[in-house]
Amino acid sequence: MAAPSSAAAMLTDGLREALDRAQAQVNALVLGKSHEVRLAFVALLSDGHLLIEDLPGLGKTTLAHALAASLGLDFQRVQFTSDLLPADVVGVSVFDAQARRFEFHPGPVFTQVLLADEINRAPPRTQSALLEAMAEHQVTIDGRTHPLPDPFFVIATQNPVDLSGTYPLPDSQLDRFLLRLGLGYPNEAAERDLLAGSDRRSLIAKVEPALRAEDVVALRNAVGDVHASEALIHYVQALLARSRRHPGVRVGLSPRAGLALLRAARAYALLLGRAHVVPEDVQALFGVVAAHRLVPEAQAGSGETLAKSILHAVAVD
Numbered sequence: 001m002a003a004p005s006s007a008a009a010m011l012t013d014g015l016r017e018a019l020d021r022a023q024a025q026v027n028a029l030v031l032g033k034s035h036e037v038r039l040a041f042v043a044l045l046s047d048g049h050l051l052i053e054d055l056p057g058l059g060k061t062t063l064a065h066a067l068a069a070s071l072g073l074d075f076q077r078v079q080f081t082s083d084l085l086p087a088d089v090v091g092v093s094v095f096d097a098q099a100r101r102f103e104f105h106p107g108p109v110f111t112q113v114l115l116a117d118e119i120n121r122a123p124p125r126t127q128s129a130l131l132e133a134m135a136e137h138q139v140t141i142d143g144r145t146h147p148l149p150d151p152f153f154v155i156a157t158q159n160p161v162d163l164s165g166t167y168p169l170p171d172s173q174l175d176r177f178l179l180r181l182g183l184g185y186p187n188e189a190a191e192r193d194l195l196a197g198s199d200r201r202s203l204i205a206k207v208e209p210a211l212r213a214e215d216v217v218a219l220r221n222a223v224g225d226v227h228a229s230e231a232l233i234h235y236v237q238a239l240l241a242r243s244r245r246h247p248g249v250r251v252g253l254s255p256r257a258g259l260a261l262l263r264a265a266r267a268y269a270l271l272l273g274r275a276h277v278v279p280e281d282v283q284a285l286f287g288v289v290a291a292h293r294l295v296p297e298a299q300a301g302s303g304e305t306l307a308k309s310i311l312h313a314v315a316v317d
Helices: 013-029 034-045 060-071 124-136 188-196 200-205 213-225 230-243 255-271 279-290 303-313
Strands: 050-053 075-079 091-096 101-106 113-117 138-141 144-147 153-158 179-181 249-251
Touching: 013 034, 013 060, 013 200, 013 213, 034 050, 034 060, 034 153, 034 179, 034 213, 034 255, 034 279, 050 060, 060 113, 060 153, 060 200, 091 138, 101 144, 124 138, 124 153, 179 279, 213 255, 230 255, 230 279, 230 303, 255 279, 279 303
Parallel strands: 050 153, 050 179, 075 113, 113 153
Antiparallel strands: 091 101, 138 144
């Protein structure tokens, strides 16, 4: 399935070094989670958005802060709560009596990296305020459309939906996230280093950005040059088709999910130093791309379980 490397997809030495340095910085702050850190960079380079779901206290917000600090991009954080209003996120038009007109006051969404912390603690009306921003990189208020900065990247954290005080994200909102990942408990060695080390917040404050906005744009352009062969695309299509008729799946994967999987696989290959996608890239990402998009039937198990079953059911030609 592999094709010869394309020179157009390879990075300059300086850009490759900056990318490696950014990943190393985040790994130094989020200990023992190198795979999850790589997935976070996949979301960034794919021009997608990242959802981090896990129990409180496992480093979700630390990962988001560390990633933002390494990028050198404008950053805003919104703590989602039950009384948060859509205007608190996107902004509001206020009447200026002297000018006799309404003036738009942008909300925190007008930034390059937005941390939506504990997004599922806000009611659905407030969650939906991000739909247009995440899909189209713009916000429409009072009939006027306001473009968001470029690049624009949302990192959202959420607690498991069975915890009190949470609202489940609707399918349309979940589909806006390229990847959903969990962190889990650290291994013994990483936890020991964490307990013996300095406070993560003070370490993040000292981070010097390894990347700039123009670097992120260049990296995203390079991802688009990574080659996916016809056989590889056929494999992705076979996974999509299987998801729509797999036992236990009520709603399978859409074509947009397939495009997300291919885009993420290209970014994953680039991070590993390749200019072409191989089936192992797709397999490494299928669970985190597909699980939150699958709608299981009652008693059919979780999306993660179904994603693994679908992956095992489709052979690589």
